[in-house]
Amino acid sequence: MSLPLTIESNSCCVPRVTSTASVEDAERAARVFKALGDPTRVRLLSLIAAGEGGEACICDLTEPVGLSQGTVSHHMKLLAEAGLVTREQRGKWAYFALNGSVLDAAADALRTT
Amino acid sequence: MSLPLTIESNSCCVPRVTSTASVEDAERAARVFKALGDPTRVRLLSLIAAGEGGEACICDLTEPVGLSQGTVSHHMKLLAEAGLVTREQRGKWAYFALNGSVLDAAADALRTT
Numbered sequence: 001m002s003l004p005l006t007i008e009s010n011s012c013c014v015p016r017v018t019s020t021a022s023v024e025d026a027e028r029a030a031r032v033f034k035a036l037g038d039p040t041r042v043r044l045l046s047l048i049a050a051g052e053g054g055e056a057c058i059c060d061l062t063e064p065v066g067l068s069q070g071t072v073s074h075h076m077k078l079l080a081e082a083g084l085v086t087r088e089q090r091g092k093w094a095y096f097a098l099n100g101s102v103l104d105a106a107a108d109a110l111r112t113t
Numbered sequence: 114m115s116l117p118l119t120i121e122s123n124s125c126c127v128p129r130v131t132s133t134a135s136v137e138d139a140e141r142a143a144r145v146f147k148a149l150g151d152p153t154r155v156r157l158l159s160l161i162a163a164g165e166g167g168e169a170c171i172c173d174l175t176e177p178v179g180l181s182q183g184t185v186s187h188h189m190k191l192l193a194e195a196g197l198v199t200r201e202q203r204g205k206w207a208y209f210a211l212n213g214s215v216l217d218a219a220a221d222a223l224r225t226t
Contacts, residue, residue: 017149017216021159026152034150036130036223039139042146046134049225100225103130110149110220112162112213 014105032106035082040065041075048085048096055097127218145219148195153178154188161198161209168210170203 014032015025035041043065048056062072076096079085083102088095127145128138148154156178161169175185189209192198196215201208 017155017158017162021156023152023156026155026159030150030152030155033146033155037143037147037150039136039143042130042139042143043134043136045130046139049130098225103223103225107220107223110216110223112211112216 014102014109016111017109029106029109032082032084032102032109035078035084036106038075040067041079044072044075044079045084045098048098053097055095058094058096061096127215127222129224130222142219142222145195145197145215145222148191148197149219151188153180154192157185157188157192158197158211161211168208171207171209174209 015021015029017029021029036045044061047061047064048054051060058069058072058076061076062069065072067075073094076085076087076094080087080096083099084106085096086099088097128134128142130142134142149158157174160174160177161167164173171182171185171189174189175182178185180188186207189198189200189207193200193209197212197219198209199212201210
């Protein structure tokens with residue numbers, strides 16, 4: 001395993017974990033990973049990824065995870081606040097899509113090579 | 114952004130978030146991200162990455178994060194339980210190194226491309 005030799009910040013929004021992280025960098029990175037650190041939120045992300053066109057209506061997310069719409073809305077709010085998903089209101093329903101750039105930045109933050 | 118078309122499990126230990134995740138897959142992935150979801154633990158990982166030979170003695174980790182050795186030990190235990198670091202006892206002190214394969218697997222789990 002080779003380790004990064006220089007201080008490096010991710011171009012988007014999740015600083016590299018495996019390099020020198022300032023307190024602020026660490027807080028930003030931890031915020032994203034904390035949002036990912038819940039099994040229901042991981043499943044919600046995977047359901048959105050599997051949705052038609054890479055998006056999903058909140059109305060289609062409640063049944064697969066077996067939780068109330070209020071609880072699912074709360075999880076989606078945390079994912080949106082972390083920047084992991086984008087939200088679009090269409091009439092009665094909110095639609096969510098993965099935010100690929102933040103997911104990829106979070107992935108890059110963990111790279112050891 | 115292209116999304117994975119098939120159900121895919123990571124070869125190591127962190128199932129892909131951006132594909133169809135079973136309840137068990139989601140729990141495994143969330144466990145790793147939960148360990149990463151704390152600013153102190155992110156800083157500890159970055160300190161280890163920056164350490165000589167990619168490792169660090171617990172005795173060198175307390176001062177930079179400004180916490181007691183007991184608190185740092187607790188954080189290191191959570192990181193070790195998540196598989197993110199390995200621990201080696203050398204005489205009086207524990208030495209920690211990043212577990213590159215788990216970090217890389219966690220990174221792969223977030224890839225959208």
